[in-house]
Amino acid sequence: MARIDLVDLAQSYSGNDADPASFALKPVTMTWRQGGAYALLGPSGCGKTTLLNLISGIVTPSRGKILFDGVDITPLSTQKRNIAQVFQFPVIYDTMTVGQNLAFPLKNRGLPKNEIDARVAEIARLLDLEPFLSRKAMRLTADAKQKISLGRGLVRSDVAAVLFDEPLTVIDPELKWQLRSKLKALHRELDLTMIYVTHDQTEALTFADTVVVMHDGRVVQSGTPAELFDKPAHTFVGYFIGSPGMNIVPAEVRGREARIGGHSIALNRSYALPAGAKVELGVRPEFVDVATPAPGLISANIERIDDLGRVRFARLRVGDVKFAARVPPGFSVSGDVAGLVFDASRVHVYADSLLVEGAA
Amino acid sequence: MDKTVNQKAWFLVLPVFLVVAFSAILPLMTVVNYSMQDTFGNNQFFWNGVGWFKELLDPSTDLGSRFFASLWRNLAFSAIILAIEVPLGIVVALSMPRDGWRVAACLVTLALPLLIPWNVVGTIWQIFGRPDIGLLGYVLNNMGIDYNYVSNEFDAWATVIVMDVWHWTSLVALLCYAGLKSIPDAYYQAAQIDGASRWAVFTAIQLPKMNRVLLIAVLLRFMDSFMIYTEPFVVTGGGPGNSTTFVSIELVKIALGQFDLGKAAALSLVYNLIIIIVCWIFYTVMTNVGAERREQKGVA
16 A cells, blocks of 8 residues: 655656657656555557556656655566556466466565455455355356456455456456446555546446546646546546537637637637647537527538437537537437537637636 | 168278278288298198187297297386386477477477488498497496497396487477467466466476377387387397397297298287277277266357
8 A cells, every 4th residue: 555656757658868759658756545446548659558567567768767655666677566467368377276366466465364365355345256266267257257357367466456458358248347346445445546547438437536538648737527527637538538528629719709600609718828839629529518509609511310318419610620519408400500609617728728717 | 851861972982991801801811821820831731720729829839928028028127218218208309499499499309219210320320339349338438337239138128218318209209389379378378477486387287288189199109019029129139048038029029030931810809909999998098088078068
């Protein structure tokens, strides 16, 4: 159990002198709270697995330091770091029984037998593996195997953190839900720091108290699911989280007014923007309503309506830009053109993809 | 669903059947024919029934005692070379580099002994071990070790075994290396995280993942060493005395040395039968292991 600090940590697989833009992980400084449930979210190739492997010691960073409770552990090997990690595909020791598999990490560290037995029994109970304890692990199904891998990650009570690298990839969707809620329950029960890597936003948002979004080797935002939804710090976060993602529209912003293709939208705050920056408005489809075209409203061409059951979203085009907006209940769409009504308090301004805080 | 019955399909098998008939079945039948008869030359044959087989399998007769002596000798030889080559092959495979140009260098070096014709291997060691002009024999004798594979049984056995180890350990090593390469990195990473020692990694991951290739290696090496002829024949000619006369060497002695075609035919049929039984065990074990694996996948 430990607080984990990353200090100016970076990783380049082609040496330190390589072009910084090619780094698999660009320099990052951040703190992981003891006992927190974190999710590392991002598309494939964004550097999240690299970050995980740096923390577990499988990869040695080309720059920066990792501190566990203030102690620099960067040069230490994986064995000495006291970290548990669960991989994407189940790793089990074929010749051992399920019980022996779970006991393996403890046995290697020379714990007394009665302690091992007690701990294995507890983990087996938590993961519903009790009926299989004396069975050979090789004969089990893929999800039972992955449960064993999870169990081996959780069995040590003294670990600094448990890292999960997309652990539910091989699991059936229905079981996924069960296992994820199980992990969440285990997190509460065992008081371990858990870091969960995934490219699936639902998985990240349901598992974690803090979601760390990564994009192109950079940590672009870390916050609660609500923060990520309400106030994306980067256009990528807005686009990646939420379904459909945030609308990002090029605009001109002057003071409290934004102009999109000749139409003006009133903003809640006043913005002073650096000259020459690429300025965009970001607004979630949930906060834009489709209305009958009227003067003063931005007009958009309707491409199609997606009926999601509880809510309907219109897919539109504003000029050349794709746009999504909510269709209010009871509103029936007629014709190809619709007006858009913005919730001004929910419209964010981005300069060069980064959120700009306005002044009141 | 009713299957269409079309007996004409048998004609498709005919070409293969003809080839096998002329290349294997007919020659085999001539051997069966010989094994039932006795000859005194001049192409005169006399019916002997199962007489040769009775004699062959009865250790109190001359033929039987020679057969069993060479059979036990041969089994001892196979056991010894397996006991050396398998562990040694595993050690070599484990110490091979995992990537880079060194892999290619190692693979080529290992493959060299496998590419040398067997009688050349025999000749190399025959000369290498000679006390007068052979490097090994000369050095050993000058170190004060009385080494002479021509007159000393122990030296002859040692030479034949070391030669086989030199020739074939590569095969075991290459097979094991292939087995090791197929283990995903995640296993090693997980073992690191679980704090496994080097020995625990070997027993918990590498050995279980290698068991299939090891099975193949053991069976291949067993079959090959059980049928060995060329190398010991070139080096020791089966001597000194009969001490390195293995079954195939005995067979050739009877067939071509004494021209006892009946006895030799009976011996070769029994020899063949032993090999077929071993093949069958090999096949059964392999398919059972395979079936187990499929069953496992089906459940998953």
